[in-house]
Amino acid sequence: MSNNHAPIPGLGDHAVGFPHSASGWGVLAFTLVFGAELIGILHWGFSLGAAQRRVAEEAGSIELHARETSSLSKQIRAQAQELVFLQSLPNILPKERNTLRTQKVVAAEVQTLRTKVGSRLHGALHVVVDAKANVLYLKKGLKLLWQADCSVGRGGVLKDKRTGRRWEFVTPRGEFRVRGKRENPVWHKPDWAFVESGQPVPPPEDPLRQAQGELGAYVLDLGDGYLIHGTKDEAGLGRPVSHGCVRLGVEDLAKLYQEVPVGTKVYIIY
Amino acid sequence: MLTMMLRRTARKTPQGLLWALGLLLCIGAHAARLQLKKETLACRAQSQALAEQGAVVADAASQFSALNELKGQDVAKFKQGLSRLADSKRQVYEAGMALQEEKRLLEKQLELLTTFLMVDMPANRIHRMRGEESVESFPIAGVRAAAGPVRSPDVLQIASKERFAHPERGEFIEKDGQLQWNPPQVGTSVRSNALGEYVIFAGPSVILHGPSSKSADHEAFAHYCLGLSAVAARKLYAGSFIGMKILFKPGLASLPLSTPAAAPVVPVAAAVRPSPKNR
Numbered sequence: 001m002s003n004n005h006a007p008i009p010g011l012g013d014h015a016v017g018f019p020h021s022a023s024g025w026g027v028l029a030f031t032l033v034f035g036a037e038l039i040g041i042l043h044w045g046f047s048l049g050a051a052q053r054r055v056a057e058e059a060g061s062i063e064l065h066a067r068e069t070s071s072l073s074k075q076i077r078a079q080a081q082e083l084v085f086l087q088s089l090p091n092i093l094p095k096e097r098n099t100l101r102t103q104k105v106v107a108a109e110v111q112t113l114r115t116k117v118g119s120r121l122h123g124a125l126h127v128v129v130d131a132k133a134n135v136l137y138l139k140k141g142l143k144l145l146w147q148a149d150c151s152v153g154r155g156g157v158l159k160d161k162r163t164g165r166r167w168e169f170v171t172p173r174g175e176f177r178v179r180g181k182r183e184n185p186v187w188h189k190p191d192w193a194f195v196e197s198g199q200p201v202p203p204p205e206d207p208l209r210q211a212q213g214e215l216g217a218y219v220l221d222l223g224d225g226y227l228i229h230g231t232k233d234e235a236g237l238g239r240p241v242s243h244g245c246v247r248l249g250v251e252d253l254a255k256l257y258q259e260v261p262v263g264t265k266v267y268i269i270y
Numbered sequence: 271m272l273t274m275m276l277r278r279t280a281r282k283t284p285q286g287l288l289w290a291l292g293l294l295l296c297i298g299a300h301a302a303r304l305q306l307k308k309e310t311l312a313c314r315a316q317s318q319a320l321a322e323q324g325a326v327v328a329d330a331a332s333q334f335s336a337l338n339e340l341k342g343q344d345v346a347k348f349k350q351g352l353s354r355l356a357d358s359k360r361q362v363y364e365a366g367m368a369l370q371e372e373k374r375l376l377e378k379q380l381e382l383l384t385t386f387l388m389v390d391m392p393a394n395r396i397h398r399m400r401g402e403e404s405v406e407s408f409p410i411a412g413v414r415a416a417a418g419p420v421r422s423p424d425v426l427q428i429a430s431k432e433r434f435a436h437p438e439r440g441e442f443i444e445k446d447g448q449l450q451w452n453p454p455q456v457g458t459s460v461r462s463n464a465l466g467e468y469v470i471f472a473g474p475s476v477i478l479h480g481p482s483s484k485s486a487d488h489e490a491f492a493h494y495c496l497g498l499s500a501v502a503a504r505k506l507y508a509g510s511f512i513g514m515k516i517l518f519k520p521g522l523a524s525l526p527l528s529t530p531a532a533a534p535v536v537p538v539a540a541a542v543r544p545s546p547k548n549r
Contacts, residue, residue, distance in 0.1 A: 023285065030292045037299030044306035051313035058320035065327040072334035079341040086348050089356075099362055106369045113376035120383045128375060137375070168433045175382050175513030224430045224512065269378035 118142045127178075127228075127256070127266040129246055131171050134238050136228075136248060138259065145259075148252035149238040151231065152268075153245075160195045167192040169243045176222040176266040181257060185229070187214040192243070216250065218257040222266055228256065386515040387428075387506075389496065396478070396496065398509050408506055411481075412497035414488070426473035426516040431507060434467060464491035466500075468507035472516050479503060 123141035129150065130137070136150040152171040159166045189209045194201045202208045216230015231237070231247040241247075246268075248256060280288065381400070388397045389410075397404040463484040470478040477495040480503025482488035498506060 026289065027292075030296065033296050034292075034299055037296060037303050040303040041299060041306060044303055044310050048306055048310040048313055051310050051317055054317040055313055055320060058317055058324050062320060062324045062327050065324065065331045069327065069331045069334050072331065072338045075338050076334065076341050079338070079345050082345055083341075083348060086345070086352055089352060099366060103362070103366045103369060106366070106373060110369055110373045110376065113373060113380060117376050117380050117383065120380075128379060130375060130378075166434050172431060172512050173382075174428070174511035267379055267382055269375065269382065 114142050125260065125264055127260060127264060129171070129266065129268045131173070131240070131268055131270050134240060136246065136252070136256075138256065146255070148248060148256075150252075151236050151238070151242045151247040152240050153242055154240045158192055158196055160191075165191070165195075167195075167243075171242070171244050171246060171268055172224075172226070173268055173270050176226070176268065178220050178260055178262050178264045178266060179223045180221040181260075181262060182219050182221070183257075184217060185215045185219040187211040216248075216253055218253055220257065220260065222246075228266075229253070382511065382513070385511075386517060387510065388517045388519060390519050392519075396498070396502075396506065398506070406505065406509060408498055408502035410496050411499050411502075414493070414495045414497060424518050426476060426518070428470055428472055428510055428512055428514045428516065429474075430471040431510070431512060432465075432469040432471070433507070434462075460487045460491050463487035464493070465495075466503070468503040470507060470510060476516075478506065 118141060121141050125138070125140045128137040128139060129135075129152065131152040134150055134152055135147055137147045138145045153169045155168075155170055157166050157168050187210075189211055191201045214232070215227070216232075218230065220228040222228065226245055228246045228248060230250055230253045231242075233241070234249050237247065237249055385398065385400050385405075388399050388404075389395075390397060394410045396408045396410060398406040398408075464482050464487045465477065466480040466482050468480045472478060475494055477493050478498060479495060480498050480500045
């Protein structure tokens with residue numbers, strides 16, 4: 001029995017004692033087959049793992065692309081909507097063709113008017129006060145030199161209950177002339193200024209009537225009590241807030257004072 | 271120890287059972303290997319399919335990206351074009367507005383330059399003329415002239431307009447040695463009563479006005495005037511402006527004069543004391 005139990009080379013201690021017989025070869029075959037199967041299991045196991053990782057990666061990639069596509073799709077839709085909106089915008093504006101045609105007609109009328117007015121102005125320097133729009137224009141003939149916001153009479157009537165007198169605060173329409181110019185004028189407050197503020201009316205030469213700085217740095221006298229002067233309330237320029245005079249801002253008044261000589265015509269239009 | 275146990279187990283266990291166990295192990299391992307192989311192949315096939323789908327999705331994403339880029343370019347171009355279009359239309363609009371504004375100013379200025387009053391004495395009417403055309407015509411209710419020789423130019427100009435003819439400066443009264451000033455009172459002034467509400471001063475000598483409040487005061491107040499009805503005075507006042515020319519046809523010298531007895535001739539320039547309106 002002991003001769004049959006010699007160790008089989010390569011099988012280690014487990015094969016110790018197995019005889020060199022059919023059963024010994026059977027064990028060897030079993031070991032080889034089982035080993036091969038185990039190796040196959042390991043191989044396919046790793047392969048399965050790798051394949052599953054690839055599937056996960058592909059799925060992840062697809063999901064990423066799907067998200068990207070979805071986001072792009074939203075962007076495209078938004079841009080398409082924006083385009084539709086933008087295409088609808090020009091419809092807000094008037095049709096250019098008609099506008100241009102009308103403008104051409106108006107331009108011809110303006111040209112006729114220019115000829116008529118120009119022949120009467122003879123290229124003279126003059127001031128136009130648009131009392132509706134509260135804008136003062138300085139023109140030489142038909143050429144506009146500059147324009148500025150001004151304030152004209154606010155309208156309305158002030159009544160003095162005590163004496164029954166009434167004053168109308170309008171800037172009169174008409175053709176005036178600059179009759180005089182003064183620097184640092186003192187405002188001799190008229191009766192209505194006291195009536196308006198509810199104060200007793202002082203005698204004509206009373207010092208209470210003298211108000212320094214109310215009219216700004218310069219005045220241009222248009223006659224009949226009307227002036228072009230400055231104002232402390234420049235925020236009111238562009239609106240009819242005066243009591244009948246024409247108010248200008250500090251810089252514009254200085255410019256007008258410099259550029260307009262005495263005798264210059266002033267047209268106040270409505 | 272393990273070897274000993276195995277040997278002991280091998281000795282004790284019948285050989286047939288060992289073979290059967292070995293065979294079962296081999297079959298189990300084989301089956302497991304086949305199963306793993308099958309699953310691996312299925313997984314690979316799935317991976318392959320996913321890879322193909324992924325390529326399709328990536329392609330679609332790329333197309334979407336390109337489309338998005340194109341749309342973006344379209345929108346940018348459209349905005350640029352729209353901006354230019356809007357700018358162009360704004361310029362057209364602004365030019366139109368400027369033309370309208372200039373037209374309005376020129377029309378108003380031309381109206382000032384071409385409108386005048388024509389007093390037609392033979393027809394007893396005052397015409398508001400625009401060029402050669404009579405825009406409005408008002409009947410003269412009465413002509414009043416002070417005594418003395420009247421010589422005025424045939425052309426006058428409106429120097430002043432008063433809505434309420436009371437620009438007087440009141441009066442000083444000395445009371446207890448002190449000078450007191452009494453503001454003018456409406457209704458007490460001869461001038462105010464004589465001229466009424468709508469008063470137009472033409473040049474240095476002629477006044478156009480509506481009905482006087484008191485005819486006695488009108489007679490007493492020395493002036494040259496053309497009387498108008500209340501409606502005509504209001505309309506003429508609204509339609510006239512300072513600086514407006516007044517043509518007399520024929521000249522003022524031929525006005526029929528009525529001479530009030532005690533009325534001294536007061537030059538209108540003195541009678542017209544401009545009220546201090548500066549404000």
